[in-house]
Amino acid sequence: MDNIRNFVIIAHIDHGKSTLADRLLEITGTIEKRLMKPQYLDQLELERERGITIKMAPVRMIYHPDRGQCGQEADNAEKIESKLLYEELTYKIRGVFFAVRKAVGLGHKENIYQNILEQEFKKSDLSFEKEKIIDIFHEDKKVGVYRPDFIIENKVIVEIKSLPFIGKKEKIQLQTYLKGSDYKIGLLVNFGGKDVEIERFIFDKARNGKSPRSPLESAKSASSECILNLIDTPGHSDFSYEVSRALAAVEGAVLLVDATQGIQAQTLANFENAKRAGLKIIGAVNKIDIAQSEQIRDAVLDLAELLGVGIDEILKVSGRSGEGVPELLETIVKKVSSPRESEAGINRALIFDSLYDEHKGIMAFVRVFDGEFQTNGDIELMATKTRVKAKEIGYFIPQLKPSIGLKTGEIGYIATGIKDPNKLKIGDTICGPRMCVALSGYVEPQPVVFVSFYPAESDQYDKFKQALGKLRLTDSSLTFEPDASEVLGRGFKGGFLGRLHFEIAAERLAREFQIETVHSFPSVAYKVDGEIITNPKDFPNDYGVAEEPITKIEIVAPPQFLGAILQLKEIFRFSELETKTLSNKIMVTTKLPLADLIRDLDDKLKSVSQGFASFHYEIIGYEKAEVDKLEVLVAGHLVPGLTRILPKKDIEREARFTVEKLKELLPKQLFVQPVQAVAGGRIIARETIPAFKKLLGNFGKTGGDRTRKMKLWKKQRRGKEKLKEMAVQSKIKIPSSIFKELLKK
Missing domain, CATH: 3.30.70.870 (Elongation Factor G (Translational Gtpase), domain 3)
Structure with a gap:
């Protein structure tokens, strides 16, 4: 397995991931040139229409390097130089952290995690000292003391945090203590975010500038043929869970930046995710064929600074022309580590995606971490204890290609024959006949x-x-x-x-x-008097305290649009605005209710910045909200699908817009239809849709018996009242097209 390289391409939306993937497929001969089409891996019709990647796409490529070997000979000197310090000990400590997360979850106080870790270190036979006082020196003079949470085996410092995220302050503190002490390695662990964050700091890096991350040891390869397993990923933040699942299945990542746009918000988010996953990150600047030399230079400098590497380590490529792509392939072979078997004697694979086939049942997309799987072999889905025989096993070229089996380090699929979607779970572990311990899987995303x-x-x-x-x-x-x-x-x-x-x-x-x-x-999830409300119709009319989810947003844009972006606070409920400079861009950090964000922030931001601004967000908690429920009645009957929760200051404006729009869209009936908007127990807006009229002759011009006409008018009134009564009893039918029109706003 030393000739296998598993990697992803990660980038901000529209930075050219899929186009670069096309060139990789072409250069490796995976797809014949006559069959090649733009964005080949984007298989969904919607992806092609919108020009964005929605689903991750795995593909297996066979690469024959022109220079060097694929295994140990590829870059033996670099491997020796950058061998992981205390590698086995570090892996063992990380295993304890994940065991604690699985046992008690996230978000507790630091002292709880300290006490539990103390017990887990003992179980794992790791010797440790808790809150040991160590001296800190600067230029050979003692400047103070430091008491880390743990020192493991008198080699590794461990600091425990329970914060929404690890900030720059915490990182600098640990780096400073390492420089001033006799210890070489420190682990900064945070249990307060969406998942366990583990930052690894090395004293040697501070002194010598060596990278703390390196390829794992590879055995010698007798062949120059490399198996490259690529996973192309989406760039939009709404599909970040697709990216996180892909990161767990690989050892390396190509972080791509569009030279014409530079580093964007999702670039920063993807970099942090890949770093947390412990991947080898290769920086590449794309679209050099259309960018100006100054743009390329700035993008290279910014990306090098972000990754903490020299500018000569940033590759310059063109996904469209193929320039620089062979060099990128060589770099992937050299710098991305080959897979490593974690436990001998068992068969284990992680399910990172799936699809449904009418004949073969559920197809599990897997990365094999231990052992091997063969067609017709016995397998077990650990989460549901479902045991079946593998109907078919294969890999992606990118179409499904059957093979005799999958070995350690390979990425492919297993046809389970299961027809019930509830029996297979993404993130589950597939085992062979022997009992095995489940892989850590994924933290399930919370819907917003x-x-x-x-x-x-x-x-x-x-x-x-x-x-x-x-x-x-x-x-x-x-x-x-x-x-x-x-x-x-x-x-x-x-x-x-x-x-x-x-x-x-x-x-x-x-x-x-x-x-x-x-x-x-x-809608979003509100907390009303301590209870979570996700459906607007369940929101009470009378309540004590309502809270709404708040996001932290990072907006990245050229500096000339700063004024226009700040003016958006007149429309959106921005708070705690901060700005800072990022090379040739500015970053605006602000808090914003999630309800405002999902309304139309993206459209407004693109409009005021001429499409140059981008943003990334994360939910940071709940805050008190001044909101109310807006309900709509048509002909006296409530329409639940039109119920919304809105800020009190916007209620009247939205109510007026809604009733006017409904008057325009709803078809006339043979009776009058009042359209009313209700909030706080009172009607705050109303429009009336008039009834169809049936003319019973023109009495003024044609004459005729007036008593006869009066009798018909009276009968017509009674008929309309009866029709109205029947309509209310059978519920007013709102056509689906009207809902879609209202949602277009």
Whole structure:
């Protein structure tokens, strides 16, 4: 397995990941030139229409380097120089951290983790000293003392934190203490974020400028043939869970930056994620064929500074022309480590994705970490204790290609034959016949946007339910649970990672499963008097304290647009604004309610910055909110799909807009339809849709018996009242097209 290299391409959206992947496929001969098409790995029709990657795409490439060997000979000197310091001890300590996370979860106080770690270190036979006082020196003079949380085996310093994220201050502190002490390595561990964060600092790096990360030891390779397993990933933040799953299946990452745009918000987020995953990160500047020399120079300098490497280590490539791509392949072979078997004698693979096949059942996309799997061999899905025989095993070229099996380090698929989507879970471990310990898997993402879905045709409910189950196999961040509406019938409440994620899911339901849906306005999860409310219709009219999720947003843009971006605070509820300079760009950091973010921040930001601004966000907690529930009644009947939670200051404006729009969109009936917006128990906006009129002759011009006409008018009034009564009893039907029109706003 020393000739295998597993890596991902990560970048901000539209920085050319998929185009670069095309050139890699072309140069390695994976795809014949006559069959090549732009964005070859983007298989979904929606991906091609929108020009963005939505699903991660794995592919296996065979590469024959022109120079050197693929194994140990590729760069023996570099491997020896950058061998991991205290490698085995570090892995053992990291294993304890993940065991603690699995046992008690995240977000507790630091002293709780310190006490539990003390017990776990004892269980793992790791000798340690707790809060030992060590002297700190500067230029051979004692300047103070330091008491780290733990010192393991008198070699490794461990500092425990429970913060939303590890900041620059904490990193500098540990680096400074390492420089001033006799210890060479320190681990900064944070249990307060979305997952365990482990930062590794080395004293030798501070003195000699050596990289703390290195390839794992590889055995000699008798062949120059390399197996390159690439996973192309999405760039939009709504699909960050796709990226995180890909990072767990590889050893290296190519961090790509568009030379014409420079470092963007998602570039920074992807870099932090790859660093936390412990990957070897290779920096590359793309689109050098269309960028100006100054733009290329600035992008190289910025990326080198971000990665902490020399500018000569940043590669310059063109995904369109192929310039510099062979050199990138050589660098991947040299610098990305080959896979390493973690436990001998067992068979284990991590499921990082899946899809449904009508004949072969669920196809699990896997990375094999230990042992090997063969067709018709016995396998077990550990989460559900499901035992089956592997119907087919193979790899991606990028189409599915059957093979006799998969060995340690390889990436491929296993056809399970399972037809029930509930029996397979992304992040689960597939074992062979022998019992094994589950791999750590993934921390499941928490949905931030909630939308209620209903089939446009009520008799399609069962088909809709099956479609959602199959969709979740290829989109594991999607969550759903049954929901019901008096007007719209039975449906599901879906949880999504963002508004774009929700829009893509709705489109895929329509295209891949031929199910048209009606859905409510996107909403977020509120805390009302301590209770979580995800459905606006459940929001109480009278409440004590309401809290809403708050995000921390980092906006990156050219400095000339700073004024326009700051003016957005007149529309959005920005707070705690801060600005700082990033080389030739500015970064605006601010807090913003999630409800404002999912409304139309992206569109407004792109508009005021002429498309040059980008942003990344993370949820940091809840804060008190001044909000109220806006409900809409048509002909006296509540329409739950139009219920929303809005800031009190925006209620009247939104109410007026909604009733006016409904008056414009709703078809006339044979009776008058009042359209009312209600908030806080009172009607705050109203419009009336007039009834169709049936003329009973023109009495003024044609004459005729007036008493006869009066009798007909009276009969008509009684008929309209009866029609209105029947309509209210059978519930007013709101066409799905009207919901879609309202959501376009």
